[in-house]
Amino acid sequence: MQAKGKKTPAKQRILAAAVRRFSMASYDDTHLRDIAADAGVDVAYVHRSFGSKEKLFLAVLSEMSQGHGVADGSLAEIAALFARQVFDDSIRHSESDPEPLMILIRSLSLPAAAGPVGSHLDDLFIEPLRKKLGDKTGLRASMVMAMLIGLRMMRSFLKLPAVSNANPEQAAETIRQALEKIMDLNGAKDETL
Amino acid sequence: MQAKGKKTPAKQRILAAAVRRFSMASYDDTHLRDIAADAGVDVAYVHRSFGSKEKLFLAVLSEMSQGHGVADGSLAEIAALFARQVFDDSIRHSESDPEPLMILIRSLSLPAAAGPVGSHLDDLFIEPLRKKLGDKTGLRASMVMAMLIGLRMMRSFLKLPAVSNANPEQAAETIRQALEKIMDLNGAKDETL
DNA sequence: ATGTTTAGTCAACCACGGTTGACTCCAGGC
DNA sequence: GCCTGGAGTCAACCGTGGTTGACTAAACAT
Numbered sequence: 013m014q015a016k017g018k019k020t021p022a023k024q025r026i027l028a029a030a031v032r033r034f035s036m037a038s039y040d041d042t043h044l045r046d047i048a049a050d051a052g053v054d055v056a057y058v059h060r061s062f063g064s065k066e067k068l069f070l071a072v073l074s075e076m077s078q079g080h081g082v083a084d085g086s087l088a089e090i091a092a093l094f095a096r097q098v099f100d101d102s103i104r105h106s107e108s109d110p111e112p113l114m115i116l117i118r119s120l121s122l123p124a125a126a127g128p129v130g131s132h133l134d135d136l137f138i139e140p141l142r143k144k145l146g147d148k149t150g151l152r153a154s155m156v157m158a159m160l161i162g163l164r165m166m167r168s169f170l171k172l173p174a175v176s177n178a179n180p181e182q183a184a185e186t187i188r189q190a191l192e193k194i195m196d197l198n199g200a201k202d203e204t205l
Numbered sequence: 206m207q208a209k210g211k212k213t214p215a216k217q218r219i220l221a222a223a224v225r226r227f228s229m230a231s232y233d234d235t236h237l238r239d240i241a242a243d244a245g246v247d248v249a250y251v252h253r254s255f256g257s258k259e260k261l262f263l264a265v266l267s268e269m270s271q272g273h274g275v276a277d278g279s280l281a282e283i284a285a286l287f288a289r290q291v292f293d294d295s296i297r298h299s300e301s302d303p304e305p306l307m308i309l310i311r312s313l314s315l316p317a318a319a320g321p322v323g324s325h326l327d328d329l330f331i332e333p334l335r336k337k338l339g340d341k342t343g344l345r346a347s348m349v350m351a352m353l354i355g356l357r358m359m360r361s362f363l364k365l366p367a368v369s370n371a372n373p374e375q376a377a378e379t380i381r382q383a384l385e386k387i388m389d390l391n392g393a394k395d396e397t398l
Numbered sequence: 399a400t401g402t403t404t405a406g407t408c409a410a411c412c413a414c415g416g417t418t419g420a421c422t423c424c425a426g427g428c
Numbered sequence: 429g430c431c432t433g434g435a436g437t438c439a440a441c442c443g444t445g446g447t448t449g450a451c452t453a454a455a456c457a458t
Contacts, residue, residue, distance in 0.1 A: 022405075038314040040233040043445065054407050059447065061405090120362055121231040121314045130363035138367055150367030151376055154359055155352060155383055162351025162358075169313055170323035174331055174343030175351075183344055186390060190348055193386040197379060215436075236415065247437050252417065254435095 025051040026058045030072045035114045039069060039121040066124055073119065073128055080112050081136040087144060087195050094156065095188035098163045099180040113164045133157065145195060155194050163187070218244040219251045223265045228307045232262060232314040259317060266312065266321055269305050274329040280337060280388050287349065288381035291356045292373040306357045326350065338388060348387050356380070 020028075029050035033042045044065055048055040062068040083093055097113075116133065119125040141153035167175040175183075213221075222243035226235045237258055241248040255261040276286055294304070309326065312318040334346035360368040368376075 038231075038233075040231075040314065041316075044447095045445070055446085056408080056448080057406055065446065117313060120310060120358070121233065123234075126362050126364065130359075130365055133359075133363060134365055134367075138365060142367070151371050151379055152383075154365060154367045155356065155380065158355025158359055159348060159352040160355070162353070162355035163348065165313070165354070166323075166326075166347055166351055169319050170326060171319065172323055172327055172331060172347060174327075174335070174347045178344050186344055187348065189390050190345075190387045193390070194383045197382055197386070237417095238415070248416085249418080249438080250436055258416065 022051065022053050022057065023061050026053060026061060026068075027071060027075060030058075030068055031075055031115075034069060034072050034118060035076075035112075038118050039125075044068075066122070069119075069122065069125065070128055072115065073125065073132065076112050076115050077132045077136055082140040088192065090141070090144070091188050091191040091195065092184075094160055094191055095184040098160060098167065098175075098187060099184060113161060114168065116161065117165055117169070152194055152197060156191055159187075159190070159194070215244065215246050215250065216254050219246060219254060219261075220264060220268060223251075223261055224268055224308075227262060227265050227311060228269075228304055231311050232318075237261075259315070262312075262315065262318065263321055265308065266318065266325065269308050270325045270329055275333040275337075281385065283334070283337070284349075284381050284384040284388065285377075287353055287384055288377040291353060291360065291368075291380060292377060304361075306354060307361065309354065310358055310362070345387060345390060349384055352380075352383070352387070 026047060029047045030042075033047050033050065036042075044058050045055050047068075048058045051058065058068065059065075062071060083090060085093070116129055119129045137157050138150060138153045141156060142150050145152055163175060166172040219240060222240045223235075226240050226243065229235075237251050238248050240261075241251045244251065251261065252258075255264060276283060278286075290306075309322055312322045330350050331343060331346045334349060335343045338345055356368060359365040
């Protein structure tokens with residue numbers, strides 16, 4: 013597709029193509045042949061260099077989670093950032109759209125991915141956020157992420173008008189307020205397990 | 206599987222089996238042959254009676270949304286009910302588990318389902334909830350559902366410990382509080398579009 | 399030069415699963 | 429009795445797509 017940027021090594025090009033493809037369609041609808049074509053390589057080679065389709069997907073998964081952890085900053089800042097992310101289509105990439113949250117949602121097709129995805133989500137978002145919120149607040153941290161993911165899903169997949177057509181600025185503000193409320197709910201004892 | 210309950214008409218048995226199968230695995234991982242076996246029918250017949258796999262899935266979709274709308278009652282009651290639903294595995298069905306929210310999440314594999322699912326979600330939950338909340342509050346209604354779906358996903362698919370291992374009663378209480386906060390956020394002007 | 403690994407290609411395989419068409423079986427109407 | 433039509437079956441088809449093994453070409457040491 014992109015005239016084979018023959019400079020970068022093939023394995024790297026394959027991974028890049030896979031990231032893009034996997035974030036645009038579900039696991040089953042993403043075909044190795046397309047990825048191969050994008051990378052300017054034969055199908056057999058993408059298979060050979062990653063072992064299997066599933067392995068490749070897992071590789072994509074950890075690739076995507078690089079540098080996507082919860083930001084440093086105050087809770088208020090995080091809330092604001094997250095709120096904006098729901099409407100931000102160009103996170104990190106300019107053209108097509110590997111949107112990190114997408115691939116998470118896509119991965120629900122593949123049972124084998126649940127484990128890794130869960131761990132990533134936990135390590136990169138829930139846990140850091142929990143640390144900021146204080147002890148025993150894993151549930152609240154999860155609620156924040158849940159709302160984020162849910163909204164993203166409603167906007168980008170289901171295209172619910174209430175979310176899709178909302179004015180981004182005002183919507184982000186409303187969401188930000190909600191996130192803040194969730195973060196400092198009075199009852200501190202979330203998970204007594 | 207269940208010794209062919211030959212009393213009910215086949216088409217109905219097929220639909221029931223399909224509901225169960227589709228809510229347990231993704232669209233692609235659900236096979237007509239399995240559904241047929243469950244219903245005690247030949248594969249060809251399930252195809253014949255619903256036109257295609259996709260049509261069958263759509264049928265399942267509207268079947269599932271029957272009687273699953275937002276409950277009547279005060280906002281507080283709704284919040285409490287929703288909060289509990291995150292941890293309730295036996296909504297409506299005793300044995301296996303057709304959990305309605307599941308199929309919604311599953312349907313993300315199938316692009317063609319996005320439309321119908323979105324509409325159902327909108328008609329059955331968002332819109333009624335919005336009406337209760339007042340005008341121009343579609344976003345807040347969506348946030349409520351987003352959090353619900355997101356939490357469910359984290360618990361049942363990703364198995365995040367913070368959600369999966371939480372004490373159901375206390376967790377539900379925390380979630381309930383969060384939902385209430387979201388519902389009566391002060392800034393009433395959500396979506397000025 | 400020559401043998402050996404590394405990067406990559408080509409064609410074929412083969413399983414899976416949705417779909418199809420021809421067939422059978424049984425009611426019910428005439 | 430006959431025959432028309434729906435319910436349901438059987439076997440086969442066939443596209444798709446991941447996987448595999450044999451092959452080629454360049455890099456690279458000995």
